[in-house]
Structures are given as structure tokens and as C-alpha cells.
Amino acid sequence: NAGVTQTPKFQVLKTGQSMTLQCAQDMNHNSMYWYRQDPGMGLRLIYYSASEGTTDKGEVPNGYNVSRLNKREFSLRLESAAPSQTSVYFCASSEQAGYGYTFGSGTRLTVV
Amino acid sequence: AQSVSQHNHHVILSEAASLELGCNYSYGGTVNLFWYVQYPGQHLQLLLKYFSGDPLVKGIKGFEAEFIKSKFSFNLRKPSVQWSDTAEYFCAGGGYQKVTFGTGTKLQVIP
Numbered sequence: 001n002a003g004v005t006q007t008p009k010f011q012v013l014k015t016g017q018s019m020t021l022q023c024a025q026d027m028n029h030n031s032m033y034w035y036r037q038d039p040g041m042g043l044r045l046i047y048y049s050a051s052e053g054t055t056d057k058g059e060v061p062n063g064y065n066v067s068r069l070n071k072r073e074f075s076l077r078l079e080s081a082a083p084s085q086t087s088v089y090f091c092a093s094s095e096q097a098g099y100g101y102t103f104g105s106g107t108r109l110t111v112v
Numbered sequence: 113a114q115s116v117s118q119h120n121h122h123v124i125l126s127e128a129a130s131l132e133l134g135c136n137y138s139y140g141g142t143v144n145l146f147w148y149v150q151y152p153g154q155h156l157q158l159l160l161k162y163f164s165g166d167p168l169v170k171g172i173k174g175f176e177a178e179f180i181k182s183k184f185s186f187n188l189r190k191p192s193v194q195w196s197d198t199a200e201y202f203c204a205g206g207g208y209q210k211v212t213f214g215t216g217t218k219l220q221v222i223p
Contacts, residue, residue, distance in 0.1 A: 033210070040121075042202060042215040043156075050209055058210065090155060100146055101211070103155040 002026050006091050006104035013081040013111045021076040021107050023091030031094045032074035033101065034058075034066060036087040043090065049074055081111045114139040116205045118214035125193050126222050133188040133217050135177075135203030145186040146204040146211065147177055156202065162186065173197070195221045 004025045013019055025032065030051045035043040035058075045058030047066040055066050063085060065077045074093075078085060088108050092101040115138045125131060137143060144163050148156040160171025167179040177188045186203060198221045203214040 035213075040215060043204075043213040045210055045212070048210055056209070059212075092156075099144075100158045100161045101148075101156070103157070105155045 004091055004093055004102050004104035006089075006107050008107060009105065011107060011109050013078075013109065015082060015111060017081050018077065018079050019081065020078075021089055021091075021109075022073070023075060023104060024073045025091075025093040025102070026072065027093060027095075027102065028071070029093035029095050029102070030071070031096060031099075032068065033092045033094075034064075034074070034076045035090045035092065036060065036085075037090060037106075038087050046076065046089075078109075081109075083111045085109065086111045114143075114206060114212050116203050116212050116214040118201075118203050118217050120217045121215070122218045122220070124220045124222065127195055128192050131188070131190040131193045131197070131219070133201055133203075133219070135186045135188065135214060136184050137186060137203075137205040138184065139205060139207065141207055143205050143207060144211070145177075145179060147171065147175070147186075147188050148202045148204060148213075150200045150202065150216075152199070159188070159201075193219070193221050195223050197221050 007022045033048040034046040044060045049055045049068040052071045091104040117136045146161045147159040150156045162169045170176045200216045202216045204211045
């Protein structure tokens, strides 16, 4: 069982560059989420998709965009990376919004 | 606004000691509560969850948590910790749409 797959695992960007973080789940879950994890701050919700075809802002959406491409895939895009976006990014999915999450293995992003 | 607070940032215990990690939540409606564990270098894994019913919830690896509505608390417990329990523990809570995470408690178990 693959669960939630995130790519890439590591990435270094220069300030101003763009990139897309990919996330796919094979559990037929309806809801998908993007979080960032920073030391001492826990996990903060960037964007979520309660169901296919819908996306909503979370706690820290500025500087990010998302696409729910289909039921399986939910991508996160940084249009113009900034050093403040250096973080570990986790994608998660759940059968329904509010249920327990299954997390991906994370993407460690460094913006220099 | 909903919030989840974990007041213990770093806990150090000897093996076989009992564990209790605090979690308090603030939420205006029906709340679902969770505990997740993150082992070093790994992603978060669900330990246990509470939606309704019996306020004492048992999870994996011998962990349990008790929902006390009057205290807005959902503390995590384990009677006897092992070195392999060294990890960071996150309390989380939310309603239908999304879940808010606490800032985490790092547990270090000394052999």
C-alpha cells in the first residue's frame, strides 16, 4: 500500500524561483490537505480540498496556490519562492473531512 | 476560532516511567480530537482519535487518551514508556472541514 506519495523529497530553490510539489493518494479518500511544519510551530494548514473540485484556504495560504487535479492528486505551487517558505511540507488525505489523516513522507524545501 | 494547546514542549522520562502529555482545545462546536506521533525523520502517524462515545480512547502501541469535556482536555497517557517511544507527539482537533494541530511535545526516553 503506497498510501500518500509526495514528490520530491528534497528541494533547494533560489529566491524567486517557482516549483510544484506533487501529492497523490491511492486510498480513494475524498479530502486532501497541505501543511507546513516549522520548529516550535507545529503543523499549519496551507490549503485543503474537502472533496474533488473544491479547494479552500487554510491558516497560511499566502504565497501558495493549489490544484485538485482529480480525486487522487493535489498539488501545491510556489509561484515565487521566498526564504520564509523554507519548511517541511506534508500532504495528507482523509476519507472525509474531519476524519483522521494519512500523511505523506514530506518534502524538505530550502529557499536560499 | 479553534485552537489546540500543548503546554509541555519537551519531556524527558526514564524507561518504564508513566507518561501523561497535556492537550487543551478551544472549539465552539462538536470537536473531533486526535493524537499523532512523529518518529525522528518520519511523517506523522495517527495514534488514536475521539469522535464521540466512550471518553477513554485506546490507540496503538499501548497509548490511551481521555476526553474530559468540562476541562476541554484530551491528555495522552501510557503506563510504561519504552526507549522506542522517543518521538514528537502532536495533539489535533477540529470540526468538519479541517483540523488544527498543537505545537507538539518532544518526548525523550532514556534507557
